[in-house]
Amino acid sequence: MRKKLFIIFLMCFGLIVLFPPSPKNTPLTSVFRLTDKPITITHGTYGSALTVNISFGNEEIGQWIQELEKPYPFLFIDMDWAGRYPEIIRLINEKNxxxxxxxxxxTAYEKDATILLNQLEQYEDFFSMxxxxxxxxxxxxxxFLRSLLVEVEVNALSSSFKWQGGHIPPMTEGEIIxxxxxxxxxVSLIELNKLFESRDFHSVEDVIFGLSVKTKKIPK
Incomplete structure (x- = not known):
């Protein structure tokens, strides 16, 4: 038995030597390099990314999230809202x-920098990262806020334009909506479905780094 385990150990060691694991070159590592200077990212280089700011709603938004299918939009979550609806946060985590x-x-952060630190702690409590x-x-x-974000290694993401419903503009490469x-x-969730149908959406990282990843539209 010991001889068998020893042989398995040698085989595993040999594989590691011959095929060493590549260094972590994930979007996370690459994105942090963008925070060397206090910049705000407003657009990328390829495709379209959809971001939704959520700080209001209960049953309607919960049902909308329940029905979402991949590729998902990127959700910016308000921490006070998250605290009121932990069941929706659990659903977001379950669906990844x-x-x-x-x-x-x-301007709130210029008056009190601890606001951001407290919100970061809350976020980690809700999402474990x-x-x-x-x-x-x-x-x-x-x-000042951008400089603070550099220190805590979190990226400032604005948008190329804010869509408020109604007319849907033509797609622009690298746009972050x-x-x-x-x-x-x-914006009503009914109108938001119309935006879903207007173009193919990609992840924020894919759009910023210009990765040509083929995805389909987010279903209604």
Whole structure:
């Protein structure tokens, strides 16, 4: 038995020597390189990414998330909202829908930097990881906030344009579309389905890094 285990060990060791694991060159590592300077990302190089800011809603938004199918939109989640509806957060986690941290208005962080630190802790409690992307509620990123995001290794993501319903503009390569579902600023989910049908959507990372990944539209 020991001889057999020893032979297996030698075989595994030989495989590691001959085929060493490649270094982690994931989108996460690459994206963090963009935070060397306090910049705000507003567009990519390929395709379209859809991001939805969520800070309002219960049954309607829960049903919408329940019916979502891959490829999923990217959800920016408000922490106060997440605390009120943990069952929806569990659903998001179960479906592995990509998320980021939706913060307050940009100027709030100039008055109190601990707001961001507290929100980061809350996000980790809900999603068991640090957010890769952060967006303010008004998509305004003062220099102090951008500098703070560099320190905590979280990327500031704005958008190429904010869609508020109605006319759907033609697709532009590298666009990052923002749609709000907030108390005083939201697009109906019926209209949002029309946007889904207007073009093929890709992940935020694919759009930013220009990865030509073939995906299909998000179904209704």
């Amino acid at each position: 829908i990509p998320t980021g941290l939706l913060g307050n208005e940009g 640090k957010p890769l992307w952060f967006r303010t509620a008004d998509e305004v990123f003062p220099f 923002s749609v709000s579902h907030q108390r005083d600023d939201r």
